[in-house]
Amino acid sequence: MKPMSMLFSPTPFRNTTARNRLWLAPMCTYSAVQEDGHATDWHTLHYGSRAVGGFGTIVVEATAVSPEGRISPRDLGLWDDRQIESFSKLVKAVHAEGALCGVQIAHAGRKAGTSPALRGYAHAFEGTQDGWTLVAPSPIAFPGLDKPSELDAASIDALVEAFAQAARRAVAAGVDVVEVHGAHGYLIHEFLSPLSNVRTDEYGGSEENRRRFLIRIVDAVRSAIGDKVLCVRLSATDWTEGGIDSEATCRTAEALVAHGVDVLHVSSGGLLPASIPVGPGYQLPLAADVKRAVSGSQAKVVGVGLISSGEQAEQALVTGRCDAVAIGRVALTDPYAPLRWANRLTDADSVMPAQYWRGIWA
Template sequence: MPQLFSPFTLRELTFKNRIFVSPMCQYSCADGVPNDWHMVHLGSRAVGGAALVMTEAASVTPAGRISPEDAGIWNDAQMHAWAPIAAFIKSQGAVPSIQLAHAGRKASTFSPWRGHGKVAEDAGGWQVIGPSEVAFSPSYAQPHEMTLTDIRATIDAFAEAAKRSLQAGFEVPEIHAAHGYLAHEFLSPLSNTRTDQYGGSLQNRMRFPLALCAAVREAWPTELPVFLRISASDWKDGGWDVAQSIEFCKQAKTVGIDLIDVSSGGNVADAKMTIRPGYQVPFARAIRESAGVPTGAVGLITEPVQAEQIIGDGDADCVFLARALLRDPYWPIHAAQELGAQPVWPDQYKRAGVNAFGK
């Protein structure tokens, strides 16, 4: 059997295969409340055979949204709206998962098809916060440096969001510490110039992200896993890099993180990235080997043979697919056909697996 279709267990939760839906903002909410679009979008990918279906970044506070149309999990209305979506995903044999996020200095921006850069405060935007008063770029908002009270409140917001996620029926929360959003901003010396216990040394820069991990873990049942998404590199000299990522992941593991979802970039506008198929896979492998924690690989993984090789070679324990799954929600079923595994159509679609000659 192809390794891509072998089951995988973390704590007491078993995934039916190694294909996970990567978080993807849909920019389609009002007041952070998911709706029919999210049910059909996420539900289709559960029907399509992915083992885990993760929501888009769900903000833990209103100010943590990337755009005004982002999803949220900071109130009960959002929790109640997520519940049937999580239940449907689970009914299809997939694990429902939610990404918990705060966009920090990259909040209050236009969603991609509505504009570019910051949404002004008098046009539906809001004051953004970050570790330091360093803007992402001239077209982004100028952040307020977070006070110790802001830091405490944000850690509490992640814990509250985790509790609501559990009530909504999600089985895996993922803490978003990648792509230049708040937790990543604390990690990188390019965005964090603080002089208190949350800035300066590596240990100080990791303090806030590790506190988020600990708070979410504490709110989550022991038998269920917690994921962490990181950017393994800023792709810029003097920034966050693989060596620091390995140390961070080692410590994240000790506070109860079960899998690292290894992405990269997003924290500086002038990063020098080389983008090619599987370009982030070596990061997933380095962290898996050196931090001794399961990893997921992501980024330009599009072909079944490529995904099979990543799992078979031990580069990562699972693959997160984003755009390939937008193009084809049935990617896992098609991959099973291509790799010679048993394709699992839902009962209602079984006849799709039979050709014109009844075979």
């Protein structure tokens, strides 16, 4: 018998339990080919296969709360009740294979309206698509993209409500987890960073004011989703002088937990082009900082960042850097990575789908 694996142990989240501590990180696939935000059969197959592959929690890619909030025209969306049905089909496929299903709701802010980051398209940040109106906390452009308009108070109110309504639709579609996208240089992150937010009203200036937009969204989403799991993804550092750093993110994390957030998904960067020390597990120390900051609560912390083996993921957990591990790029080409990792770390037949037991690796 192989020893028990922490990675493949059940994990409680608020009122539900994931079968293991492996998350599929939300990664845009730019596959809403009709440009209407609807999930397609391709999305159902893509996410369903990762559920068969053994992930415990699957978070569907960035899903826009409004049409103008899409990163590209081919992004998923939950800005319309008519989009619920297609999402429900996807969620049922994930649930049928034993995984929890979440969705990341998002608004791209000044980084909206770009080309899909797919082979054969122009580079995503070579320009804003014609006819796309960008909004942001301040009229400061992301390099290579159009200058955004500054959001006024009424528009901010409308966006808070848009996040709440998207979350309501996600719950109607059956999701277990709603993740608010506050990372990677998109709208919420733009409010949080002093490099992109130079407002002088209640949404700018002090650190507390800069997180006000996010706190309002969290409160509205929590009200909309009831007892479902609420997660926020954060960029813990901008990797740029004068921007967000880990200490500021830890303070934000504490505030979020006080407002009912159950899970903090810790990433980094994306606000501006930066020199990032990318390497295996390079963001795990940031997750560890956040975990220490919220250690007195029930909140869970998800670590991510070039984690490419089960042993690496297991070490992140047993050393206390995080409570769960999110896998991204590895899962794009290997939807069954969790099954392979389980074979090395635990008894593979305990996680292998019954239909696949003859394929257990020697």
